[in-house]
Amino acid sequence: MASLSFLAVFLVHICLFASFSSAEDPNIYHEFEVSYITASPLGVPQQVIAINGNFPGPTINVTTNNNVIVNVRNKLDENLLITWAGIQQRRSSWQDGVPGTNCPIPPKWNWTYNFQVKDQIGSFFYFPSLNLQRASGGFGGFIINNRAIIPIPFATPDGDITILIGDWYTRNHTALRKALDAGKDLGIPDGVLINGKGPYQYNNTLVPDGIDYATFEVKPGKTYRLRVHNVGVSTTLNFRIQNHNLLLAESEGSYTVQQNYTSLDIHVGQSFSFLVTMDQNASSDYYVVASARFVNETHWKKVTGVAILHYTNSKGKAAGPLPEAPNDEFDKTYSMNQARSIRWNVSASGARPNPQGSFRYGSINVTDVYVLKNKPPVVINGRRRTTLSGISFVNPSTPIRLADWKKLKGVYKLDFPTRPLTGAPRLETSVINGTFRGFIEIILQNNDTKMQSYHVDGYAFFVVGMDYGDWTENSRGTYNKWDGIARSTVQVYPGAWTAILISLDNVGVWNIRAENLDSWYLGQETYIRVVNPEATNKTELPAPDNALFCGALSKLQKPEDISSATSIIINESKLFFTLLMIICTLIPIFY
Known part of the structure; x- marks a missing residue:
């Protein structure tokens, strides 16, 4: 006994x-089998990238401080990496899933990601980062919920809906890659998908029979949180719902000042949360629309994504013309002013109980300033390439972080220029030398005729200013130094600039890239290396036991x-x- x-x-x-x-700190487990399947989202059979046989992949739903463990089995015929856009792997760029940091997962192999979503909330997504693979799928939503003790700054929604929008080609990523390698443009997309499906037949001429479309079922009188992500190739999309207001509430981990929009431009790589109240009558369903912006070719009329918002007591199909996109053909400031109107909710808590606005970024001294300028593609050594500040980035065969760990020399150069080069553009593995706990100002100058958006891994940055023309020192007088939105992906309008501020408190090697897949693939990126000069093991996690080796360390x-x-x-x-x-x-x- x-x-x-x-x-x-x-x-x-x-x-x-x-x-x-x-x-x-609970563990959240996922098994991802990444493989090819045949699908016909635009009525044409094609090869897409699926996760566990599904296109798009599953939504990962976790809570602040959870440990996320995703075992990825690569059933593709080429290397694979999964990156977690906007997820700040605190102290561990080992899990970032981009080629400058991690060796790829070879075909028929599996590799386990293991990271903590520490001090984060919000709406994000994941996708394959290599060789234009995102153009064929492999993406899915990623939700980080508040802990129960941390209130959200609005009433708890009656439902949560993930919506993935993006331009789409019926050619798969390998065909698109060959076109870019041959010096060609990708051309006009064949359509816009919503949750991996083509448009509802709102027009018999533009949309053929037999297209499968997305339907979102809702209950009358209820309020839903719609998390909308632009996972496309290179096209800004205007998102709107027929007869419904979009109350903006959050963007990439930051609660926003709540404002109503009839439509919002969502640029490539960006994520937004809207609160939408189902306050219309149920005489019919309603259109959900994602249409191309900043294009003028008449053929683009076919490139419109249309899904259906279906009330449970609806009495008929959606009818009438699609709700109109902004009519600003002769007003290039409309979309920019809309972007400027998105402000940080400085009274709301984020992942911690202290207010988000307690971080007074406007009063911190800037330690480094970088002007990153892009231009239209150029020819370097006989190949068509894109550049940032005159440098077209070449990914090393040995990832930068791996080279640092094993003290391998000559893999990269810490010489990325603070101002654009004035000489001929060149191919380089040139990296920004970040100052640990410094406060860096980056000006993104778009001297191309196309809209661009840029993403920074490992951080949320403050969007403090944007305007048309060339940035100058005097432009700082227009900065928002109080409630500029903190996010991970920002747009830069053609012939314009955007200024961001980043607090470099996350040790590692972090990617700064064009989110437009064609620009990224052709070299429009770099990395920022942030190293703690003190001898300590507290500011970065050690390399994982399952670290992959490649290049000179194969x-x-x-x-x-x-x-x-x-x-x-x-x-x-x-x-x-x-x-x-x-x-x-x-x-x-x-x-």
Whole structure:
């Protein structure tokens, strides 16, 4: 009997440990099998990239401080990396999933991502980062919810809907890649998809029969949170819902001042949350529209995404013309003024109980200033390339972070210019030398005729200004130094500039890139290297046990799939804790 009592006490202690471990930082597990499937989103059979047989992939739904563990099995015929756009892997660029930081997952291999969504909330998405693969799919939503003790700055919605919009080609990513390699433009997309599906037949001439379209079912009188992501190739899309207002509430991890819009321009790579109240009558369904912006070719009329908002008591199909996009052909400031109107909600809590606005970015001294200027594509060494400040980035065969870890020299140069080069453009692996805990100002100058958007991995930055013309020192007088939105992807209008401020508190090697896939593929990117000069192991996590090796360090890589053991350990650990919690629930019954 004494031995049974001792066993009971022992099990109680173990259960307490398990409950504390589980409650503090829970693990969220996902298995991703990435493969090709055949789909016909625009009525033409084509090869798309699916996750677990589905296109688009599943939405990852977690809570602040959760540990996210995703085991990726690469069933493609080429290398693969998954990147988590806007997810700030605090202290660990090892999980970032871009070629300048990580070795790719070879075909038929699997590799396990393991990172914590620390001090974050909001709406994001993931996608494959190599070789234009996102143009064929492989993307999905990523939601980070507030912890229960942290209030959200609006009433709890009655539902949550993820909407993935993007321009789409019936040619797959390998065909698009060949076109770019041959010095050609991608041309006009074949359509716009909403959640991987083509347009509802709102027009018999423009939309053929048999197209499968997305339907979002809602209940009358309820308010839903719509998380809308532009996961496309290179086209800004205007998002709107027939007869419904869009109350903007959040963007890429920052709660916004809540404002109503009848439509909003969503640029490539950007994410927004809208609160939409179903306050219309149910005489019919309603159109959900995503249409191309900043284009003037008549053929673009075919490139419109249309889904259906279906009230549960609807009495008929959607009818009438599509709700109109902004008519600003002769007013190039309309969209920019709309973007300027998006402000940070400085009274709302983010992932922590202190107000977001307690971070007074406007009063911090800037330590470094970089002007990154892009121009139309140029020819370098006989190849068509894109540039930032006169440099077309070349990804090294050995990733930068891996080279640092193994003290490998000559992989890259810490000489990215603070101002655009005046000489001939060149191919380089040139990286920005960031100052740890510095405060960097980056001016993105778009000297191209196309809209561009830019993303920074590992950080949220403050969008403090944008205007047409060339940026000058005097432009700082127009900066918003109080409630500029903090986000990870920002647009830069043709012939205009955008200024951002970044607090470099996240050690690692982080990608700065054009989100337009063609510009990115042809070299419009760089990295910022942030190193703590102090001898400490607290500001960056060590390299993971399953780190992949490639390039000059290929000899360190084991021939077998080294992460299969990790996956087994994950599953066994998951099973162990499940069994343990079952035992814990049974203890009171027997004792």
